[in-house]
Amino acid sequence: MSRRALVLVGLLLAVVLAGGASYWASSAPDGLNKVAADQGLDKGAKDHQLDDSPLAAYETDGVGDGRLSGGLAGVVGVAVTFLLVGGLVWGVRRRNASTDATDAPDTATDGRDSDDDREPARP
Amino acid sequence: MHVPDGFIDAPVSVGAGVLAAAGVAVCLRGARRELDDRTAPLAGLVAAFVFAVQMLNFPVAAGTSGHLLGGALAAILVGPYTGALCVAVVLLVQSLLFADGGLTALGVNVVDMSLVTVVVGWFVFRALIKALAYSKRAVTASAFVAALVSVPVSALAFVGFYAIGGTTDVSLAAVTTAMVGVHVLIGLGEAVITALTVGSVVAVRPDLVAGVRDRLPTLDLRRPAVAAAAPAPRSGA
Numbered sequence: 086m087s088r089r090a091l092v093l094v095g096l097l098l099a100v101v102l103a104g105g106a107s108y109w110a111s112s113a114p115d116g117l118n119k120v121a122a123d124q125g126l127d128k129g130a131k132d133h134q135l136d137d138s139p140l141a142a143y144e145t146d147g148v149g150d151g152r153l154s155g156g157l158a159g160v161v162g163v164a165v166t167f168l169l170v171g172g173l174v175w176g177v178r179r180r181n182a183s184t185d186a187t188d189a190p191d192t193a194t195d196g197r198d199s200d201d202d203r204e205p206a207r208p
Numbered sequence: 209m210h211v212p213d214g215f216i217d218a219p220v221s222v223g224a225g226v227l228a229a230a231g232v233a234v235c236l237r238g239a240r241r242e243l244d245d246r247t248a249p250l251a252g253l254v255a256a257f258v259f260a261v262q263m264l265n266f267p268v269a270a271g272t273s274g275h276l277l278g279g280a281l282a283a284i285l286v287g288p289y290t291g292a293l294c295v296a297v298v299l300l301v302q303s304l305l306f307a308d309g310g311l312t313a314l315g316v317n318v319v320d321m322s323l324v325t326v327v328v329g330w331f332v333f334r335a336l337i338k339a340l341a342y343s344k345r346a347v348t349a350s351a352f353v354a355a356l357v358s359v360p361v362s363a364l365a366f367v368g369f370y371a372i373g374g375t376t377d378v379s380l381a382a383v384t385t386a387m388v389g390v391h392v393l394i395g396l397g398e399a400v401i402t403a404l405t406v407g408s409v410v411a412v413r414p415d416l417v418a419g420v421r422d423r424l425p426t427l428d429l430r431r432p433a434v435a436a437a438a439p440a441p442r443s444g445a
Contacts, residue, residue: 088246088249088413088416091253091409091413091416092249092250092252092253095256095257096253096256098257098260099253099256099259099260099261100260102260102261102263102264103259103260106264107260107263107264110263110264110265110266110273110275111265111266111273112265112273113265113267113271113272113273114271114272114273115209115265115272115273115275115394116268116272116273116274116363116387116391116393116394117209117210117211117363117366117387119271119272119390120383120386120387120390121215123386124379124382124383124386125376125378126215126370126374126376126378126383127212127214127215127376128375128376129214129215129376130212130213130214130215131212131213131214131310132213133212133213133303133307133308133310133311134213134311135303135304135311136307138305138306138307140305140306140307141306141307142306142307142308143263143306143308158306159260159263161305162259162260162263162301162302162305162306163256163259163260165305166252166255166256166258166259166297166298166301167252167253167255167256168252169255169297169301170251170252170254170255170256170293170294170297171248171249171251171252173251173293173297174239174243174248174251174252174290175248177236177239177240177243178239178240178243178244178245178247178248179240179241179243179244180244180245
């Protein structure tokens, strides 16, 4: 399987899981919340400051149908996570060998010096 | 296991935030060595997949559910530094976009669910895979155990934070017993999901799995190349 096919199949699976299968997820409190309630850890608990945000609690504001509301939130989450991490690692990844060591000045524009481009010394 | 606001007091939350930020900084540096043009796109996929599967709470006991944490899975697939970044971004997105996991508790959550699960998952997996002869079954079994262990240790890390910064006086012994008990059960679910996922990727592209790349039998990798090259001499003859 090609790398691109693997990424596409994986993303499709993530969309199906977050956008569809999540409807059948258990709504019982998770392990931490259950223990917190049983043992009284949660007496000081506060509401989330963003409880009114449009996707809070994995429900989409203004979408009445529960399945659609949760599914949309899930798909948005998958897309945002993929793009954020994809962008982040694309930024920090090692450029291919030919440009790596020689292009140090280009990568130093963020104010850090070219130390970052050196492989760490190994004993 | 997302800690909401108000469980842990402000000083310890700030301390956990500093610890989490330092951990993420170390990971940003370390991820450089794990990522290149070939492996970078997989990191986005792993993060998106962890986000999706974290939505799938499964029942573990009466009135209790659990979900994947994903640190062991991410570390095995894309390497520990990149894996920790993946889970940390998932936690950030969950807190900011979905109000899941307190804003002030983000540091605690990143330490518990990203850094701790990645470190435990990675070292357990690597210890096992180095001790075993390479096979798909060995990879799957090692992933299972690594994921299983990572979850109760993560729960213990939370109890540690609660011990020094909890906002309510409780019996720590009782909390520890309850947290570890339920998270061993959740760990079994984590182990099944991790073993299935790592097993599937290893079955199609073992060369892309960071945790086994140095363990692959080189003969198996070269055999298809030899087979593909075989017709050449024949056509020359």
